[in-house]
Amino acid sequence: MLTPKEIENKLDHILLKVQKPGRYVGGELNSTIKDWDSVQTKVAFVFPDIYDIGVSNVGLKILYDQVNQRDDALAERAYAPWLDMEALMRQHGIPLYALESKRPLACFDLVGFTLPYETLYTNALNVLDLAGIPVRSADRDETHPIIIAGGHSTMNPEPMHAFIDAFVIGEGEEVIHEIIDAVHKWKVESRNPLSTFHRKDVLQQLARIPGVYVPQFYEANYLDDGTVSHIEPTIPEIPKVITKRVVAKLPPPPTKFIVPNIDIVHNRVSVEIMRGCTRGCRFCHAGMITRPVRERPVDEVVEALEAAIKSSGFEEIALLSLSSSDYTNVLELVTKVGEKFGGTHLKVSLPSLRIESVSIDLMEKLKDNRSGGFTLAPEAATERMRRIINKFIPDEDIINTTREIYARGWTTIKLYFMIGHPSETLEDVQAIADLCKRVIAEGRKVAGMRVKLNAGVNTFIPKSQTPFQWVSCDTPEQIRAKQALLRRELGRDRNIKLSFATAEDSFSEAWLSRGDRKMAEVVYTAWKNGSKFDAWQEGKKYDAWISAFEEHGLDPLFYTHRQRRTDEVFPWEHITAAVRKNFLFQDFRQSLEGQIRVDCRFDCFACGILPTFAQMRRENPGDVWMCPEVKSPGRKVISNRLSVVGD
């Protein structure tokens, strides 16, 4: 294996031939470089997209800190090289290496991928291959690192089951330590030639850690129609169903942010103010899988921001959550942040604001000027669709809020919409166009002809572990027709900018988000056929995917354009975010009837979180969780999460 020195020498000869060589050299302030030989367990964390996107990922930052705080372990980082760099690395025989020590990833004991979205799957395979690590789990032996993965998309890990040794389901900050301890034991034992503790054994040990899923110890069985009949463990003493991990209380946020030496996408300090969301929007994967809502105290957030700005010097602050307006003390937080950082040329971003005038007050406290835009997400434009997706914002609220935003001096508003729900008609899409026209017409009344509107229209993708896991996707023809309608209606106004991805763009995500184990071969072949960077125009290859399906005799429509049977066993049935399938199904039926479920801060709908984590809840009473107090939450025992729905 190449030494760090050899890798550096080789890099010197190629770096000036690639775009942005600063992506590949490390040396950032606040990165942690430990003495390689002084620690027992070495972990490499990989964000399998380019450096520019990966560096600012908060999830990996948390894990990087967690591991580096241990005396007996170190954590380093790697990202997917862009196409130009990959070609040169392959040509010059440079394996993918970690930025801190410049050691090949294959030298590490544990390689952890974050897979927040499905379009990174082919990249993950490519990263393994470029690192000289066998892509398939079954081909790895005692000499190879253990490959783990986590992140939102792994709530359905099955399409990646053949490549990842162990998945972490849910939140990683505690379980990572348990995994390192297990790997530690394997390392110690492997030095003893007489040891009988092998890779298989460490994997078995991992499979017994709550929240860890080791796919090779589970078997999926299928019915004649191609759907799953049942999924079963093949070894004793491992759970039939893997329940996600959650931390009872958010630990103090990271404050030593890595400061890149080149421009990246998010040059900022990001502090999570709250995890989880109580809104219950039915299309929202994050909202379903990150429950319960846990807030960080205002003072803890402000202190973390101060420390992080002091140690990084970043020019921007982001207060992260799925729904900022729902943070209990949002006004106090924003006031304090405004006082602390006002006039210091720092930009503060507060994403995911509710459509109401209070949001404008909040933004005004944070902005020295109104040069940036104001982003809101109505998602749908008819009452019918709003009821279906459970995001109910009346037209009048949207008009009043946007008019007020223009009146108070912002010239650009960005509105996010979603098209492609199977219940959506062309009338519903027409309403999106009408609403946009009304927003801009009202804006002109108060702020003149300079007002601008950006409408971002995304294609709905049904996700596992959500109430829409039963529904089918729109066909490409339907998507194209809906997009054409919007283009026809809105394309003429120079002050309305319309953006959407092509109908094909979202397909790999759609196939994979509800994919089964059979999809793993499709992922493998699509990657072999040259697909990578599936979220990028430069990388994705629609045809490579289609021919991969053909090669394995699978039909892409089976995964996308098929309404699931109500009693269908899903490929991810053995993985749970602690939100019961019965709850999701009930919510799905309510969506068909246009019934709304209000914010569950006020009214518990028994999604399953409280009984699953009853013990944890008892140990952390009061305001730590935003779930309302319900009587004897331990009483409702989830009898059998593998049973069919509707029972």
Add this chain to the structure above:
Amino acid sequence: MRIRITFSKQGALRYTGHLDLHKLWERAARRAELPLAYSQGFHPQPKMSLAAALPLGFSSTCEVLDMRLERDFALDGLTEQLNETLPPGIRVTSIEQVDERAPALQTQVVEAEYQVELPEQADPSDLKRRIESALASESILRERRGKKYDLRPLIESLEAMDDKIVMLLAAREGATGRPEEVLDVLGIAFEETRIERTRLIFSPAKV
């Protein structure tokens, strides 16, 4: 208050470009709580300027940056304070106060000295001959980005020393010699070398 910072730029930081370097210094100033001055307007920019852009991949021991502060600031200990939180590869060697009315830094650079580390296989006597022949030429016509120019008058001095070449090139606005062009004339692939800027020469400050 206007301060002048001299610093080196090495290691991984060789791959940080001119614009990104501005950002790096803005962040360094924020970490050190320096009262950096900003321009007025819709997109306020920090008031700072670098003497001469350093090409990507080059290291340097002599970069110079002027920074304007909103108010006076004690400079004692600032070098150490900045160095504590600068990424490895950037090291401040000196900080001094300069006259507010002094001309812009970029307009004062006249020459730059570069040291080029050569690949091991280079033949010293052959190299000497090439250097002599280059220096003996009346003109060296070159083309860069579609523009024809004469490189010869931009070379102030050029000599081989052990496994190194040292050259002094013009670095005035609109007349800047590039070391990789000189290396090309000498038949040396610049990718095989390591180039370091070792001196920036400023015109005697005449206002």
